[in-house]
Amino acid sequence: MAAIVDYAVLAFLxxxxxxxxxxxxxxxxxxxxxxxxxxxxxxxxxxxxVDVAFTEAAVGAGISxxxxxxxxxxxxxxEERPRHxxxxxxxxxxxxxxxxxxxxxDMPPFGRADNPVHQHVAPRYIQETPEKIDVPNVVxxxxxxxxxxxxxxxxxxxxxxxxxxxxxxxxxxxRGEKESRSNEKGPTRGGKASE
Amino acid sequence: MIEQIADGASWAFIVTGAVFLVIGGxxxxxxxxxxxxxxxxxxxxxLASGLILVGLxxxxxxxxxxxxxxxxxxFLLFTSPxxxxxxxxxxxxxxxxPILADSRGK
Amino acid sequence: MTHHLVLRVxxxxxxxxxxxxxLYVQFHGDYGPGGGFxxxxxxxxxxxxxxxxxxxxxxxxxxxxWVLKLCIALGALLFIGVGYACLLLxxxxxxYNALAHDPVHGQHLGILLVELGVGITVFSVMVAIFYAFAGxxxxx
Numbered sequence: 001m002a003a004i005v006d007y008a009v010l011a012f013l014x015x016x017x018x019x020x021x022x023x024x025x026x027x028x029x030x031x032x033x034x035x036x037x038x039x040x041x042x043x044x045x046x047x048x049x050v051d052v053a054f055t056e057a058a059v060g061a062g063i064s065x066x067x068x069x070x071x072x073x074x075x076x077x078x079e080e081r082p083r084h085x086x087x088x089x090x091x092x093x094x095x096x097x098x099x100x101x102x103x104x105x106d107m108p109p110f111g112r113a114d115n116p117v118h119q120h121v122a123p124r125y126i127q128e129t130p131e132k133i134d135v136p137n138v139v140x141x142x143x144x145x146x147x148x149x150x151x152x153x154x155x156x157x158x159x160x161x162x163x164x165x166x167x168x169x170x171x172x173x174x175r176g177e178k179e180s181r182s183n184e185k186g187p188t189r190g191g192k193a194s195e
Numbered sequence: 196m197i198e199q200i201a202d203g204a205s206w207a208f209i210v211t212g213a214v215f216l217v218i219g220g221x222x223x224x225x226x227x228x229x230x231x232x233x234x235x236x237x238x239x240x241x242l243a244s245g246l247i248l249v250g251l252x253x254x255x256x257x258x259x260x261x262x263x264x265x266x267x268x269x270f271l272l273f274t275s276p277x278x279x280x281x282x283x284x285x286x287x288x289x290x291x292x293p294i295l296a297d298s299r300g301k
Numbered sequence: 302m303t304h305h306l307v308l309r310v311x312x313x314x315x316x317x318x319x320x321x322x323x324l325y326v327q328f329h330g331d332y333g334p335g336g337g338f339x340x341x342x343x344x345x346x347x348x349x350x351x352x353x354x355x356x357x358x359x360x361x362x363x364x365x366x367w368v369l370k371l372c373i374a375l376g377a378l379l380f381i382g383v384g385y386a387c388l389l390l391x392x393x394x395x396x397y398n399a400l401a402h403d404p405v406h407g408q409h410l411g412i413l414l415v416e417l418g419v420g421i422t423v424f425s426v427m428v429a430i431f432y433a434f435a436g437x438x439x440x441x
Binding site for chain 1 (some may be wrong): 423425
């Protein structure tokens with residue numbers, strides 16, 4: 001009975017993905033990407049991964065949409081018609097996808113307790129967290145303590161992204177333009193000295 | 196006894212919210228104009244979400260979960276009418292005019 | 302600016318609770334879903350809402366660019382600084398057992414500081430990227 005929700009969310013995801021590829025009005029594409037992120041967050045909640053769902057909803061449906069709308073204001077919102085029909089890439093993608101699906105037929109059933117992936121370090125983390133770290137949320141304990149190096153790498157990646165954007169685009173202060181066209185503000189404005 | 200009343204009330208609220216969701220969805224698809232579609236989407240956003248949240252509060256009982264649901268309901272009541280207002284204002288600013296009865300001659 | 306009255310009033314009311322919720326998510330990451338990444342994004346969302354309603358110049362007066370550049374580095378520095386503190390206090394790099402008198406308290410302190418570093422960096426990166434995009438169109 002609960003599987004109907006899974007099927008419905010997956011069907012919506014597929015429909016949204018096809019619609020994303022179809023539209024050439026980039027504003028609609030950005031909105032569809034936001035809907036896709038929200039549906040992915042719902043899927044993660046169904047898979048019992050609440051932390052990941054929270055992060056996906058906040059980053060994908062929130063910040064990422066705002067930043068893409070900001071970049072749409074810079075580049076314009078119509079995508080050009082493609083110059084050629086990409087038949088050979090379609091064949092390559094279809095063959096690779098079929099090979100991957102054929103590979104998943106050999107895997108153990110999803111989520112069963114005696115899968116090999118659950119015997120490796122997961123029992124040790126789940127058993128040792130109450131004794132050694134004493135933090136009720138095991139996800140935070142794994143993220144910050146057991147896998148602290150990975151989180152450090154993620155922070156450095158975000159830091160590098162910020163450096164890249166600031167170097168390429170530059171943060172401009174619009175105060176300079178305000179000075180040149182604010183004749184109606186009169187002598188009460190102190191200019192840059194009013195910082 | 197009181198549990199069955201709470202369950203029944205929760206059931207009624209959630210089903211009513213779901214019915215309003217479907218009505219809002221059909222409205223968004225079938226309405227002729229941006230502003231009328233906005234009204235249908237507002238029903239989905241405010242009324243249906245509010246009813247479903249109240250229904251979930253009956254499931255939660257007198258615990259911290261119900262307090263959090265009340266806070267979510269308050270936040271939704273604040274923001275979703277404002278977002279409908281912002282959408283309508285943006286549509287007017289973009290030049291879309293509502294289809295009135297006298298302009299179409301219906 | 303009075304023709305944006307409804308949006309301005311509601312945004313002014315909402316920015317405070319959004320910041321408070323971000324702090325709640327940050328420090329409640331030990332007990333429920335939450336942690337640094339989500340909290341940083343929600344904290345940035347409050348400032349972006351303020352910028353959408355009041356304009357980029359007002360926001361840059363509230364949150365100047367030098368503060369952002371400082372915070373981007375500060376979060377990463379806090380994270381790696383905790384690792385080095387563990388080294389100096391006798392353990393391995395990022396081995397929180399050495400941070401306090403008791404390994405469990407050391408782990409608590411280490412996780413708290415590390416998530417704080419993550420939250421500060423994520424918040425300032427999101428706002429800095431928003432400033433970079435929104436400042437380029439020229440007008441508000």
